[in-house]
Amino acid sequence: MQWTDERVELLKKRWAEGLSASQIAAELGGVTRNAVIGKVHRLGLSGRAKAAPSGVARLRAKPAAAPRRVATAAPAPSQPSYGVRGNVALAAAPVAAPRPIAAPRLVPLEVVENASLVCERVTIMELRENMCRWPLGDPSQAEFRFCGGRSSPGDAYCSHHAAIAYQPAHDRRRDRRPAAALTH
DNA sequence: CCCTGATTCGC
DNA sequence: GCGAATCAGG
Numbered sequence: 001m002q003w004t005d006e007r008v009e010l011l012k013k014r015w016a017e018g019l020s021a022s023q024i025a026a027e028l029g030g031v032t033r034n035a036v037i038g039k040v041h042r043l044g045l046s047g048r049a050k051a052a053p054s055g056v057a058r059l060r061a062k063p064a065a066a067p068r069r070v071a072t073a074a075p076a077p078s079q080p081s082y083g084v085r086g087n088v089a090l091a092a093a094p095v096a097a098p099r100p101i102a103a104p105r106l107v108p109l110e111v112v113e114n115a116s117l118v119c120e121r122v123t124i125m126e127l128r129e130n131m132c133r134w135p136l137g138d139p140s141q142a143e144f145r146f147c148g149g150r151s152s153p154g155d156a157y158c159s160h161h162a163a164i165a166y167q168p169a170h171d172r173r174r175d176r177r178p179a180a181a182l183t184h
Numbered sequence: 185c186c187c188t189g190a191t192t193c194g195c
Numbered sequence: 196g197c198g199a200a201t202c203a204g205g
Contacts, residue, residue, distance in 0.1 A: 003197085020188065031198085037189060038198050046190075128186075 001030035003039060015040055023125075120148030132158035134165070 001007075007028055014024045021040070022033035040046050121136060127146050133156045134147035149158035157165055 022187080033188090034200080035198050037191095038196090041190075042196070130186090 001028075008039070008043070011036065011039060012043070012045065015045060119145075121145040122148030132156070132161055134158070134161035 003011075010028065011024060014027065019027075020033075021036040025031050025033040025036045028036070119134075119136065120131070122131065122145060124146065127133065127148065130151055132147035132149040132151045134149075136145045136147060137143055147158060147161055149160070151158045151162075155162065
Protein backbone atom coordinates (compact mmCIF):
# COMPACT_ATOMS: atom_id res chain seq x y z
CA MET A 1 0.00 0.00 0.00
CA GLN A 2 1.15 3.47 -0.70
CA TRP A 3 0.31 6.87 0.62
CA THR A 4 -1.87 8.21 -2.09
CA ASP A 5 -3.21 11.71 -1.82
CA GLU A 6 -6.56 10.34 -0.86
CA ARG A 7 -5.19 8.18 1.89
CA VAL A 8 -3.13 11.02 3.22
CA GLU A 9 -6.16 13.26 3.24
CA LEU A 10 -8.18 10.72 5.16
CA LEU A 11 -5.31 10.31 7.55
CA LYS A 12 -5.11 14.04 8.18
CA LYS A 13 -8.82 14.26 8.68
CA ARG A 14 -9.11 11.38 11.08
CA TRP A 15 -6.05 12.45 12.99
CA ALA A 16 -7.54 15.89 13.36
CA GLU A 17 -10.74 14.32 14.53
CA GLY A 18 -8.81 12.69 17.29
CA LEU A 19 -8.96 9.09 16.23
CA SER A 20 -6.11 6.93 17.42
CA ALA A 21 -3.44 5.71 15.06
CA SER A 22 -4.70 2.16 15.24
CA GLN A 23 -8.23 3.21 14.46
CA ILE A 24 -7.04 5.15 11.47
CA ALA A 25 -4.89 2.25 10.36
CA ALA A 26 -7.89 -0.02 10.55
CA GLU A 27 -9.97 2.32 8.45
CA LEU A 28 -7.29 2.79 5.86
CA GLY A 29 -6.46 -0.84 5.70
CA GLY A 30 -3.17 -2.30 4.61
CA VAL A 31 -1.15 -0.37 7.12
CA THR A 32 -0.24 -0.77 10.73
CA ARG A 33 -0.67 1.85 13.35
CA ASN A 34 3.10 2.27 13.25
CA ALA A 35 2.85 3.24 9.64
CA VAL A 36 0.19 5.76 10.50
CA ILE A 37 2.20 7.23 13.31
CA GLY A 38 5.27 7.40 11.14
CA LYS A 39 3.34 9.20 8.46
CA VAL A 40 1.82 11.56 10.94
CA HIS A 41 5.27 12.58 12.07
CA ARG A 42 6.61 12.95 8.59
CA LEU A 43 3.68 15.14 7.77
CA GLY A 44 4.54 17.18 10.79
CA LEU A 45 1.15 16.94 12.38
CA SER A 46 2.05 15.13 15.51
CA GLY A 47 1.21 16.49 18.87
CA ARG A 48 -2.51 16.80 18.79
CA ALA A 49 -4.14 19.15 21.21
CA LYS A 50 -3.29 17.22 24.25
CA ALA A 51 -3.53 18.55 27.72
CA ALA A 52 0.03 19.37 28.58
CA PRO A 53 1.49 16.04 29.64
CA SER A 54 1.87 17.36 33.13
CA GLY A 55 4.77 19.69 33.50
CA VAL A 56 8.13 18.07 33.24
CA ALA A 57 7.29 15.64 30.54
CA ARG A 58 7.13 18.62 28.26
CA LEU A 59 10.81 19.41 28.43
CA ARG A 60 11.88 15.94 27.66
CA ALA A 61 13.16 16.40 24.15
CA LYS A 62 14.96 13.32 25.08
CA PRO A 63 17.45 11.11 23.33
CA ALA A 64 16.90 8.02 25.42
CA ALA A 65 16.90 5.89 22.37
CA ALA A 66 16.57 2.25 21.88
CA PRO A 67 19.42 -0.15 21.37
CA ARG A 68 17.90 -1.92 18.52
CA ARG A 69 19.64 -4.23 16.21
CA VAL A 70 17.61 -5.80 13.52
CA ALA A 71 20.31 -7.51 11.56
CA THR A 72 19.05 -10.90 10.54
CA ALA A 73 15.94 -12.17 8.93
CA ALA A 74 12.53 -11.09 9.94
CA PRO A 75 10.82 -13.22 12.57
CA ALA A 76 8.93 -15.37 10.10
CA PRO A 77 5.39 -14.27 10.70
CA SER A 78 3.27 -17.17 11.72
CA GLN A 79 0.32 -15.40 10.22
CA PRO A 80 0.59 -14.03 6.74
CA SER A 81 -1.36 -10.98 7.68
CA TYR A 82 -0.91 -8.31 10.22
CA GLY A 83 -1.14 -9.62 13.66
CA VAL A 84 -0.89 -8.58 17.18
CA ARG A 85 2.57 -8.73 18.54
CA GLY A 86 2.24 -7.89 22.12
CA ASN A 87 1.71 -4.19 22.13
CA VAL A 88 3.01 -3.85 18.67
CA ALA A 89 1.67 -3.24 15.27
CA LEU A 90 -1.76 -4.35 14.53
CA ALA A 91 -3.28 -3.42 11.26
CA ALA A 92 -6.85 -3.53 10.27
CA ALA A 93 -7.93 -5.84 13.01
CA PRO A 94 -11.45 -6.25 11.85
CA VAL A 95 -13.83 -6.71 14.67
CA ALA A 96 -16.32 -9.17 13.38
CA ALA A 97 -19.62 -7.62 12.58
CA PRO A 98 -21.32 -7.26 15.91
CA ARG A 99 -24.67 -8.83 15.91
CA PRO A 100 -27.38 -6.48 17.00
CA ILE A 101 -29.52 -9.13 18.52
CA ALA A 102 -28.97 -12.51 19.99
CA ALA A 103 -32.17 -13.80 21.36
CA PRO A 104 -31.51 -15.19 24.79
CA ARG A 105 -33.73 -17.97 25.96
CA LEU A 106 -34.92 -18.85 29.38
CA VAL A 107 -31.87 -19.21 31.49
CA PRO A 108 -31.31 -19.79 35.18
CA LEU A 109 -31.23 -16.51 36.93
CA GLU A 110 -27.82 -17.05 38.48
CA VAL A 111 -26.26 -17.57 35.10
CA VAL A 112 -27.55 -14.26 33.99
CA GLU A 113 -26.37 -12.61 37.14
CA ASN A 114 -22.92 -14.05 36.69
CA ALA A 115 -22.92 -12.70 33.21
CA SER A 116 -23.79 -9.28 34.50
CA LEU A 117 -20.78 -9.35 36.73
CA VAL A 118 -18.37 -9.56 33.85
CA CYS A 119 -20.05 -6.94 31.72
CA GLU A 120 -17.79 -4.05 30.99
CA ARG A 121 -20.49 -2.29 29.06
CA VAL A 122 -18.38 -1.07 26.21
CA THR A 123 -19.36 0.95 23.19
CA ILE A 124 -18.84 -0.33 19.70
CA MET A 125 -15.74 1.78 19.42
CA GLU A 126 -14.29 0.17 22.50
CA LEU A 127 -15.10 -3.32 21.35
CA ARG A 128 -12.02 -5.37 20.51
CA GLU A 129 -11.34 -8.70 18.99
CA ASN A 130 -11.26 -10.60 22.24
CA MET A 131 -14.22 -8.92 23.80
CA CYS A 132 -17.67 -10.36 24.32
CA ARG A 133 -20.13 -9.05 21.77
CA TRP A 134 -23.23 -9.74 23.78
CA PRO A 135 -25.56 -6.81 23.19
CA LEU A 136 -26.89 -4.87 26.09
CA GLY A 137 -29.94 -2.77 25.55
CA ASP A 138 -31.47 -1.32 22.46
CA PRO A 139 -29.10 -1.02 19.51
CA SER A 140 -30.98 2.03 18.31
CA GLN A 141 -30.27 3.91 21.48
CA ALA A 142 -27.16 5.79 22.39
CA GLU A 143 -26.96 3.87 25.63
CA PHE A 144 -26.50 0.65 23.71
CA ARG A 145 -23.45 -1.30 24.83
CA PHE A 146 -21.77 -4.60 24.42
CA CYS A 147 -20.79 -6.82 27.30
CA GLY A 148 -17.10 -6.42 26.55
CA GLY A 149 -16.01 -9.17 28.91
CA ARG A 150 -13.13 -11.42 27.99
CA SER A 151 -13.91 -13.88 25.27
CA SER A 152 -11.64 -16.57 24.02
CA PRO A 153 -9.94 -15.55 20.79
CA GLY A 154 -12.35 -16.14 18.00
CA ASP A 155 -15.36 -16.48 20.23
CA ALA A 156 -18.14 -14.00 20.08
CA TYR A 157 -19.04 -14.17 23.73
CA CYS A 158 -17.53 -14.42 27.15
CA SER A 159 -18.01 -17.71 28.92
CA HIS A 160 -21.12 -16.58 30.72
CA HIS A 161 -22.88 -15.25 27.68
CA ALA A 162 -21.76 -18.22 25.65
CA ALA A 163 -23.52 -20.39 28.23
CA ILE A 164 -26.66 -18.44 27.57
CA ALA A 165 -26.39 -18.16 23.84
CA TYR A 166 -25.49 -21.74 23.15
CA GLN A 167 -27.86 -23.33 25.58
CA PRO A 168 -29.28 -26.51 24.09
CA ALA A 169 -32.85 -26.12 23.04
CA HIS A 170 -33.79 -29.14 25.13
CA ASP A 171 -33.29 -28.69 28.81
CA ARG A 172 -34.81 -25.33 28.52
CA ARG A 173 -38.23 -26.30 29.61
CA ARG A 174 -37.53 -28.49 32.53
CA ASP A 175 -36.23 -26.93 35.64
CA ARG A 176 -38.27 -23.86 36.11
CA ARG A 177 -36.68 -21.07 37.93
CA PRO A 178 -37.39 -17.41 38.00
CA ALA A 179 -37.20 -16.38 34.40
CA ALA A 180 -34.38 -14.01 33.86
CA ALA A 181 -34.92 -10.59 32.56
CA LEU A 182 -33.68 -10.42 29.03
CA THR A 183 -32.02 -7.09 29.29
CA HIS A 184 -28.91 -8.80 30.50
C1' DC B 185 -2.89 -7.51 29.46
C1' DC B 186 -5.05 -4.11 26.72
C1' DC B 187 -3.90 0.16 24.66
C1' DT B 188 -1.63 5.11 23.39
C1' DG B 189 1.91 8.13 20.75
C1' DA B 190 7.19 8.90 20.06
C1' DT B 191 11.52 7.64 18.31
C1' DT B 192 15.26 5.41 15.81
C1' DC B 193 17.17 3.67 11.82
C1' DG B 194 17.66 -0.29 8.25
C1' DC B 195 15.71 -0.54 4.11
C1' DG C 196 10.03 8.22 2.49
C1' DC C 197 8.56 4.14 4.82
C1' DG C 198 7.42 1.50 8.88
C1' DA C 199 8.98 -2.42 12.31
C1' DA C 200 10.90 -2.51 16.54
C1' DT C 201 11.20 -0.44 20.54
C1' DC C 202 10.36 2.77 24.27
C1' DA C 203 7.61 5.06 27.71
C1' DG C 204 3.47 5.71 29.55
C1' DG C 205 -2.05 5.06 30.81
